[in-house]
Amino acid sequence: MRLIVALLAGGLFGGGLLVSGMTDTAKVQGWLDIFGAWDPTLAFVLGGAILPMVIAWQIAARRDRAVLGTPIPAPSEPVIDARLIGGSALFGVGWALVGLCPGPAMAVLGFGGSPAWVFFAAMVGGMMLLGGLGLTRQGASA
């Protein structure tokens, strides 16, 4: 059951990335190009994505567990450190250079040809690098 829900949620996420234009690097780079031909589309994507989640967190706040029995993830410690900001800054640089973030990098694998696979392989390499640098994973995301 857990696998079916994950597959369906992943599928809906992937479909949303495709429909919204997040898999089109020209649109993403256009959104970041505020000093050029700025494309505001991503504001609609982010706004549309946050809306259901605001409601979902309100529902989650009144429950201890999700439908399948897993505890609702606790909020992370409200600590803003160099690692959070430095990592996000590095991510922003890479995002601008190519126009793909991790979700779309997976969503384009089926139709993006060799650039998609080169980017994905490098991204996985970057993820492995973290352990190599002695920076092991800390806590949960978000």
Add this chain to the structure above:
Amino acid sequence: MIPSDWIFGLVGGLMIGSAAAIYLLVSGRVMGASGILGGVVDGSGRDTWTERLAFVAGVVAVPALSVWGGFTPGVTNATSNIPLLILGGLAVGLGTRMANGCTSGHGVCGISRFSIRGIAATVAYLLFGMLTMYIARHVLGVI
């Protein structure tokens, strides 16, 4: 008239947010793309790897089937500059794992929870993304 791209953006965004809502309320997980994939890559998500792989399979399969079936155009407009692809990929992979989240985890799931970390991360990657875009496109002319 509202540009159709904005409407597709909103509809796609609602799909992304609904997926995150289902994953949270049914499975009890935060839907962060870099975290789900990263846990498989570095072994930190060993006890939940089948669930992670099922999610990734969905993310890859639905857009692929949609494009192959001719339902949606499959245009990435991605650069074919290999060094740029490698540099960008490394930065995205390392950066999102350092920060414990990306656009979906910090951006969508974090902001909607009013998480101070999610908001700070989103401000940081947007600022540095815009700055990089300015330098790379308008100063250096490499993208």
